[in-house]
Amino acid sequence: MTFSLDLWQTIVLIAMVLGAFIGLLKLLMTQQTKHLDDSFKVQGQRLDKIEQASAAEAGNWQRMEREILQLKADLPLHYVRREDYAQTIATIMAKLDAMGMRFENILLRGQKNHE
Numbered sequence: 001m002t003f004s005l006d007l008w009q010t011i012v013l014i015a016m017v018l019g020a021f022i023g024l025l026k027l028l029m030t031q032q033t034k035h036l037d038d039s040f041k042v043q044g045q046r047l048d049k050i051e052q053a054s055a056a057e058a059g060n061w062q063r064m065e066r067e068i069l070q071l072k073a074d075l076p077l078h079y080v081r082r083e084d085y086a087q088t089i090a091t092i093m094a095k096l097d098a099m100g101m102r103f104e105n106i107l108l109r110g111q112k113n114h115e
Contacts, residue, residue, distance in 0.1 A: 005013065
């Protein structure tokens with residue numbers, strides 16, 4: 001059994017093998033390109049979600065910063081330091097003691113005048 005090919009049959013066979021190889025290579029390249037496109041698409045979606053989360057977090061931090069600044073601005077208006085409170089109470093107590101002494105003096109003078 002002999003196997004013989006003419007020149008044109010050999011050229012056609014080589015062209016068919018090359019065509020099949022090129023077709024297979026093209027198919028693999030399109031699949032690879034599709035896979036890369038899908039990967040980039042998923043990565044882009046992840047990055048978009050991260051950007052949205054980052055923007056929301058930045059908004060929360062700005063809100064917290066505003067609230068803290070508002071608290072710092074309101075703090076002197078609504079709260080009294082312990083030293084200031086103690087000084088104010090001491091002043092009030094001294095004034096009450098002075099008033100008590102005056103009333104005692106007035107009462108003592110009144111008792112002397114009635115006797």
